[in-house]
Amino acid sequence: MDNNSKTTRGYLPIQIVDAVLIDDPAEQERLNRELRGPEVDNPKIMVLRYRDSHPRINKEVEWFAQHSSLESAINDAAMSIDWEGYRFQHQHRIKKSVLESARKRLLSSAIRLRQCTNYEELHGVVESALYSLEGAGELYVYDVSLRIGSKLGLFPQKVFLHAGTRKGAKALGLTTKLSWLEMDSLPEWLRELQPYEVENFLCRYRDRLVSAMSARAS
Numbered sequence: 001m002d003n004n005s006k007t008t009r010g011y012l013p014i015q016i017v018d019a020v021l022i023d024d025p026a027e028q029e030r031l032n033r034e035l036r037g038p039e040v041d042n043p044k045i046m047v048l049r050y051r052d053s054h055p056r057i058n059k060e061v062e063w064f065a066q067h068s069s070l071e072s073a074i075n076d077a078a079m080s081i082d083w084e085g086y087r088f089q090h091q092h093r094i095k096k097s098v099l100e101s102a103r104k105r106l107l108s109s110a111i112r113l114r115q116c117t118n119y120e121e122l123h124g125v126v127e128s129a130l131y132s133l134e135g136a137g138e139l140y141v142y143d144v145s146l147r148i149g150s151k152l153g154l155f156p157q158k159v160f161l162h163a164g165t166r167k168g169a170k171a172l173g174l175t176t177k178l179s180w181l182e183m184d185s186l187p188e189w190l191r192e193l194q195p196y197e198v199e200n201f202l203c204r205y206r207d208r209l210v211s212a213m214s215a216r217a218s
Contacts, residue, residue: 044189046208050201057200059083064150070114071107077147078103080140090143098135105129106144119145119154138162138179146196156195158182159202168202171209 063083067073075081079099080091091099106113109129116122123145130136130144139162149155158180161169166176172190174181183191183198190198202209 043187043209046205047189047192047201050193050197050205055197055200055204057197060088060147061150061155061196064147065153067151070148070151071110073148073151074106074110074113075103077144078106080143088143090139094135094140098133101133102130102136102140102144105133106148113148114152116152116154119149119156120158122149122152122154123156123160139164142199156199159186159195159198161199162203164203164206165199168206168209171206 060082064073064077067076080088080094082088106126106129109125112125113122116125123141126145126148127141130141142160142162146156159165159169159182160180161176161178169176169181172187174185181198183195186198190201193201
């Protein structure tokens with residue numbers, strides 16, 4: 001084996017052409033800066049790597065879909081509780097009092113949520129219920145809506161934007177004036193993912209996209 005096939009910090013690398021892709025995000029970003037990876041010429045490699053990483057977002061969606069009731073899903077969605085009883089990373093800095101207030105508001109809106117026929121409508125109900133609740137920003141509204149939508153079988157048909165996804169979208173030269181992206185506005189290689197997966201991909205890979213697209217333009 002050559003040097004690119006050795007383990008790095010205990011992670012088993014996957015070799016694609018002359019680049020090593022590993023599971024440690026910090027180490028991966030360091031390697032990205034040092035090595036002009038194959039994603040510069042073929043960004044689809046990042047999508048393949050994303051899929052191979054078995055992103056937690058898919059487990060999150062499946063877990064909420066399996067909740068016994070809508071009220072149970074609302075409770076865990078609002079409190080940001082995962083399948084191990086821990087707080088989801090996106091919401092680890094939000095005060096518990098804010099989450100409790102959100103839970104009460106959303107449980108009071110359970111009938112309206114149950115009547116929604118698509119994700120966009122559901123997102124609007126969640127946004128309206130949490131309006132003026134300090135600490136419940138756009139990412140929280142999106143995450144909670146996706147979790148509740150998973151229970152109801154309602155998933156985004158557009159890619160919703162927040163700070164992280166906007167950075168990834170801008171790196172691809174996409175307009176971010178609206179609060180979402182239409183799927184047909186995305187590069188063809190990115191349309192292989194579901195809209196909620198695209199949101200997760202753009203957020204997780206935002207720095208890598210910036211690095212790859214900058215190198216591609218140089």
